[in-house]
Amino acid sequence: MLFINTRPQDRAAALTNTLQHAGIQVLEIPLLELHARAWSADLAQCYAQLLNAQVIVVVSPSAVTMGMAWLDRAGLTIAQLESIQWVAVGQATANTLAEYGIRGVTPSVETSEGMLTLPCLEDLVAGSTVAFWRGEGGRQFMMQQLIERDIDILNFILYERQLPLLSAQSIQSYVSVLQASPRYCMLVTSEASWLNWLQLMQDHYDLLKRACFLVLGERLVNLVTQSRVQLALDYKIIQLEDLNPTHILQYVQQVQETP
Template identity: 55%
Template sequence: MLFLNTRPADRAIPLTEFLQAQDIEVLDLPLLELAPMPWSDHLAHLYAALPSAHVVVAVSPSAVQYGMQGLAQAGLSLEHLSHLTWIAVGEATAKALLQYGIHSQVPEVETSEGMLNLPVLQQLPESSSVAFWRGEGGRQFMMDSLQAKGVKLLNFILYQRQCPEQAPKIIEKNISRLQLQQRYCMLVSSEASWLNWRKLMAEHIDLLNRAHFLVLGERLCQLLAQDRLRHHFTFSISQLPDLRKESILEHIALVQGNS
């Protein structure tokens, strides 16, 4: 069974190599790429307020990379932030922070809901301030939930998401290969990547319906289920608890066993 690895190009290789070693046929098809936001007075103001925050939530390794670049541009050192609690959305983000000597808390489930369940966020007083290092459009649910509790937010939009230029070219090159598949597996790890795939498949609804989507987290899984119902799609969905290579392999094996 063909597996479409939709992780960004710089994060796709370990998963692709792992699955290929297990004799899984893989097509690398990144559906998201990141570009840094230009420096602005608004970002400068946010960095100036950062030492007064209580918690920093880093949503990706890229958020760590661009966030640290912003710290340097703002003339801040990590010593100014030594009192802060750091939260990483997953192990990859935690490793990125650790490269700067920062130990972070990581939720058991790598989703907004998982992070909201961390005790440090559950126990925040109303007057607390939480900084989000994130990309454009990311983690809105988590931010809205905290704001509803009276928590002050410092919203660092550090990068923007876009569909890679090579994505339609990869599809065009492999369209015959895809059409030969009675069924294929595909990773969906964000709403943005799902929306990009929907656009790319607008003229190939039959191919869209042949997919078994491995979807990260309950909220994203519900989004796909709602789209399926609304548009009368017939694709299948499985919910992933995390993005570990072993979890993805286990779910591919389940799909293969049911085919």
């Protein structure tokens, strides 16, 4: 069984190692890379209001490190943020927060929907403030849900997300591997990464029919399902609730054992 690990290069190792240890062939095709944004008037304005926030939502380990890097420039310290509740999208992000001495709560389902069910967000009253440490284009659904509840948003756009140039340049070699694979599993963790994959495969949509896509969260499953209808392709979709490598391995083994 071939597995395509689409995690960013700096976050792919744990999953790749777990699968390879179990005898699964892994092809790493990162579909997103992050580029930090420079200090700007918009960021300065957000940091100036940060102490007014009741909650800080951090969407990735990179968002943690990039957000922390600007604290000194903004005239703030971590100690000043101790009374604010931190929300981490998943355990990897929570672990990065812990390196700064901060305990972040994580949802059982590592998606925007999962985070919205956390009591610290679900119980907010109108007029409260939530800060988002995120990348360009990320977490639009979650922020919109909070805005509709009259929650004020501090929008920290700390980085941009792009399709890695190497992945785009290597597409023909990837296609050759897929053509030699009767079926494969692939991880899909965000709308941006899915759209990047469709872009890469636009001349080879027939190869999607060989796939079983392991997709994070219900909303993203709906998007991948819509693409299946629009492209008139029959591929399998399995919904993930988290990105735990052991859980992903279990799903891959189930697919492997299915005739």
